[in-house]
Amino acid sequence: MDEQQKLQEFQDRIDAGEKIEPKDWMPERFRKQLVRMMSQHAHSEIIGMLPEGNWITRAPSLRRKLALLAKVQDEAGHGLYLYSGAETLGVSRDEMIDDLLSGKAKYSNIFNYPTQTWADIGVIGWLVDGAAIVNQTMLAKSSFGPYARANLRICKEESFHRKQGHEIIATMMKGTPAQRKMVQDAVNRWWWPTLMMFGPPDDNSPNSNELIRWKVKTKTNDELRQSFIDRTVEEAHDMGIEIPDPDLRYNEETKHWEIGEINFDELYRVVTGNGPMNKKRMAARRKAHEEGRWVREAAEAYAEKQKLKEKKAS
Amino acid sequence: MGENGINRKGGEGRMWEVFTQKKTGDPHEHAGNVHAHDAEMALQHARDVYSRRNEAVSIWVVPSDQITASSPDDAGPFFDPAEDKIFRHPQFYKVPHVSKKRR
Ligand SMILES: [Fe+2]
Ligand SMILES: [Fe+2]
Numbered sequence: 001m002d003e004q005q006k007l008q009e010f011q012d013r014i015d016a017g018e019k020i021e022p023k024d025w026m027p028e029r030f031r032k033q034l035v036r037m038m039s040q041h042a043h044s045e046i047i048g049m050l051p052e053g054n055w056i057t058r059a060p061s062l063r064r065k066l067a068l069l070a071k072v073q074d075e076a077g078h079g080l081y082l083y084s085g086a087e088t089l090g091v092s093r094d095e096m097i098d099d100l101l102s103g104k105a106k107y108s109n110i111f112n113y114p115t116q117t118w119a120d121i122g123v124i125g126w127l128v129d130g131a132a133i134v135n136q137t138m139l140a141k142s143s144f145g146p147y148a149r150a151n152l153r154i155c156k157e158e159s160f161h162r163k164q165g166h167e168i169i170a171t172m173m174k175g176t177p178a179q180r181k182m183v184q185d186a187v188n189r190w191w192w193p194t195l196m197m198f199g200p201p202d203d204n205s206p207n208s209n210e211l212i213r214w215k216v217k218t219k220t221n222d223e224l225r226q227s228f229i230d231r232t233v234e235e236a237h238d239m240g241i242e243i244p245d246p247d248l249r250y251n252e253e254t255k256h257w258e259i260g261e262i263n264f265d266e267l268y269r270v271v272t273g274n275g276p277m278n279k280k281r282m283a284a285r286r287k288a289h290e291e292g293r294w295v296r297e298a299a300e301a302y303a304e305k306q307k308l309k310e311k312k313a314s
Numbered sequence: 315m316g317e318n319g320i321n322r323k324g325g326e327g328r329m330w331e332v333f334t335q336k337k338t339g340d341p342h343e344h345a346g347n348v349h350a351h352d353a354e355m356a357l358q359h360a361r362d363v364y365s366r367r368n369e370a371v372s373i374w375v376v377p378s379d380q381i382t383a384s385s386p387d388d389a390g391p392f393f394d395p396a397e398d399k400i401f402r403h404p405q406f407y408k409v410p411h412v413s414k415k416r417r
Contacts, residue, residue: 021386023383023385023386025387074366077362077366080346080348084346084347085346087329087347093326093329094325094326097326293324296324296325296326296351297324299327299350299352299355300324300327300351302351302352303327303351303355306352
């Protein structure tokens, strides 16, 4: 069968709603795109632990501390589900981690912003995890089996993440004027970066068409962004939070909230490594990896020793 | 150096496939993989990664390179022998219809 025919059969399977599994024939480009998406997604979960981990020791109560610890631990789990998915395509975990640590691989931009106050932790759960849910709910139906399954697992855990964040800020909004101000300030800083999480607008999104044709994604960046906006604006108003967008208005005809223009130059600036926290995040990750090295080496040495013992005994 | 050839010192260790059983009586289902240097460590990682909310009552781990899988390329011929054996299904058989009597 020639390449063209194989390609057609592949597309037919996808159009028929079949899932592609790792050992199935797939175009090289599909494999590459999936490895890129899954490893970037995994790295984002891992780096995503840093801004929130920053507040674990300073959580204002035991209840909040337990929730935050559990959430950050879940994010580690999400990273592992996704690395596991990417490995089914033949890329090794060590390679992926090397690429992250060397700065070759990307991760979500949103984690290059600092967490300045406790309200940031609430806002991250509510906005950032809220946006992640919109994206991951779509990806749970992805045409690549391992990616779909990893996202399904992730989605089951995300609603707790979003809700604990929502609870933090809803509580603060019922508190003192200083607490309300703290929430508003956090929303002002996080709103636009969160909207940029969905990626460039549809008319400037190089990968989008291909991924939609292959049903890796089923919605465009702008569609996902819009569903996030519609849901979140109502919740913000309900809590008495203002959305920092003077152009925000409700369109009675389309029944959608319309936003002002997104400053994508900012996105490119942060993506290319000039965000406020890029260097710190990478330094923290490298340090953690190096400081864990002796544990990995000890585990390896122990396993070798046990094997030798078994050999001698038999 | 680990067994699958890609490990270096201080690396992530061997890959293990994880199977979890949701509750007793259910079959073990594939959950994903973990990396670990030995079976005990693999079990602990599998619990932390795949059962943080009581998703499992029992876990199996097996080194990934110990699994032999059928290949999708010859999925057709490989599963062919079952295709034309309609007599393995109850629909193949016709029996007289008996209506149930009420007592
Ligand atoms: Fe996550
Ligand atoms: Fe999350």
